[in-house]
Amino acid sequence: MPILLHDTLTSDKRELVPLEPGKIRFYACGPTVYDWSHVGHARSYVVWDVVVRHLRARGYEVKYVRNFTDVDDKIIRRATERGEDPVALAARFARAFDEDMDALGNLRPDVAPKVSEHVPQIVAMIETLVAKGFAYPAANGDVYYSVRKFPDYGRLAKRNLDDLLSGARVEPDEAKRDPLDFALWKAAKPGEPAWESPWGRGRPGWHIECSAMTLAHLGAPIDLHGGGKDLVFPHHTNEIAQSAAAVGDGRTAETFSRHWMHHGFVEIDSEKMSKSLGNFFTIREVLAKFDAEVMRLFLLGTHYRNPINYSDQILQEGERRLRYLYRTLEKVDRLAAGASPAGQPGGIVDDARRALDDDFNTPQVLAVLAEAFTAANVLADRKGKRTPEERSGLAAFARDVREIGTTLGLLQRAPQAAVRALREKAALRRGIDAAEVEAGIAERAAARKAKDFARGDAIRDALLARGVAILDGPEGTTWDVE
RNA sequence: GGCACCGUCGCCAAGUGGUAAGGCAAAGGUCUGCAAAACCUUUAUUCCCCGGUUCGAAUCCGGGCGGUGCCUCCA
Structure with a gap:
């Protein structure tokens, strides 16, 4: 049975053809762990979870790798604000992320690599890129990728360099040879987490970590790479450039990953849910009000590529x-x-x-x-x-x-x-006390036994007005919260 | 400004060339002491608008209108 998927690289629906028949090497971009995960993350990883589950159900041997980005500007900033160690802060939110994913019923990936544990591989990869002429160290201690050296650059995002240049917010940056070049390695600033490298102390830039961890755990080319639509550019575009350039004599995007999938956003009032807009709900906030399986059902009710509007x-x-x-x-x-x-x-x-x-x-x-x-x-x-x-x-x-x-x-x-758990959540939301309801039901039963239907109905209607539905069945009377 | 994506019943949402799935809501009905639940029936000759291609289009092409995303951190 062929698996069809909408491939971002080719912009059409086509068959998933793995390099090795029967095996899928899959990498999903994981979260940057500097805060609680929100509903958007929930969608992302529920989608990938179902992809993995289905491929396995179809007999594929899937190796699922999902990283944690635990070295990053935002983490450092947040840690500085709180006077906390960045690595510790990231580790804390990574644990919270795992808990949230477990609650949602997502399978754990086979490997969950962290940037902080892959710096040697990252440095080695950058060295390769420099040696091959795709990257250059700058005087300030940064190392940049030379975008114009990669002929397939921008193909995933369907943008050429001129398009990009016209819209780019070019900041005067003497270190870059081309405004579109991006940092593979950033020179350390005082107080930041830093590692030794041939270019001095520093840390990985954004995109390189996913490339290095992909190559470390899956090799190249992988069969499938996934992420949110917001990652198409620049993140995945740059991943392709640096990975394809680093591997063999690869000059095309397929050298890195054979297929790409991107999912749509969770929205609030038709606007993207995002940290920067502040219109987000954390997974924990939602799970305080609704059962995790309800959230999962909601997330799977819309095709993964389309936007999905969140509301209570x-x-x-x-x-x-x-x-x-x-x-x-x-x-x-x-x-x-x-x-x-x-x-x-x-x-x-x-x-x-x-x-x-x-x-x-x-x-x-x-x-x-x-x-x-x-x-x-x-x-x-x-x-x-x-x-x-x-x-x-x-x-x-x-x-x-x-x-x-x-x-x-x-x-x-x-x-x-499950039914009981759903009722409890609903009761909690509405502030309904189970004992009180049970007492009402007992009272109604007594009234009905005495053929006092008027009184029985009055009790029932009063409960219904508060959102409690009485269900008389062959097994006795039960109740639910509407 | 550049590059993409989207616009299907009151709401949610599949379908991407062969004559409009499904869910919620609504109305009527069956059941029930009455309800609730469950089930049955009804609810888009029509898919934002206008052209075109085709035997045939919601589906392809062109042009509008409306919305969103990316181009800066983001799932």
Whole structure:
């Protein structure tokens, strides 16, 4: 089954063809860890997580590398502001990032390299670039990459050097031979983290770390490189230039990575969520209000390349939806208990996989699930007893749906526990006290037993007005927060 | 200014040449003591506008209009 993806390098949808059949070497640009991660990061890494999960489900042996950028201007600035050691600050936020990713249900990458642990490789790579004439040390102790030496420069971003020059905010910088050249190595300023190098004490520039760590852990060319759309230029453009130049006699972008994927942004009121605009929510803030799986469902409800608007309202919609999914599963599990699933994993699993084969179309997968869930509910809610065949069918549904969920990172919890967790979050948001609700339900039950329906309904309506829905079922009365 | 991307039902959102998926909301119905939940039915002859190509276009091309992103740190 070919995997199709929209390749930024060629601007079209094409087949993912790895260098070695059956193996995918994948590098996703990781976070710069100077602050809490926000919803934009959540999207990014949920997307890559599903990419990795699906490729593995399709039988590929995937090596997934995602870095931590822990040496950087912003980290140093933040650490200085707080009087904290930059390395320690970065390590702290890297841990927090891992916790956030775990909460979201993302698999850990196979390797999570840090810049601070790869300085020797970075220095060696810069030396190679200097030796090959692609880079030059400047008098101020910086080392720059000479953009005009790389013929394929700007191809990923579809920009030529003249385009770039016209829009560039050129700062008078005597050290650079060309305004578009970028720093591979920055001379140390007092108090900054610094390492020894042939050009004096200093630290890596921005783009070089990803190149060096990619080559260190995956070699070249890799099969797939991913990141947010904002990384196309300059970050990935420069990564390509320096990596391709460093590897063999590579002069084209493909020398570094065969395919490139970029995802769209999370937005607030149709504006990019970003640190600089200040319109961001951290993952932790959102997870205080909503279940992590709700966030995941929300993020997978839009194709990865499109922008996705964040709002509490849309998360509430997701919460309702996830509750529906788990409630159905709970019902089905109960009815199918003891029955063996019919046949092999079937139709809907294939449909879902095919949707993911086609540029990772997660909304399409959710549509596949929607139809299956409706059908399951029809059967589950029908009056009377289910035949053995029907119970096998329900068991097969539960199996297949969970199989699809494995690839999406959804529906892996015990249904009852998940429903309860969703309710707790909703209750918390609305300030509803569970004990109080339970007391109301008990009172209503007593009234109904005494045939005092008016009183029973009054209690129910009062609860409903506060957002608490009473559900009378064969198993007794339960409740939920709307 | 340069380079890209986007504009599909009230809202969210697939579909990128073969005659408009799915979700939410809304209305009616089944079920229910009444509800809630679940299910059924209904809801875009039409895909921002105008031209063109084609037997055929939401999908391709040209021109408008509107929005966003990148060009500086950013997932």
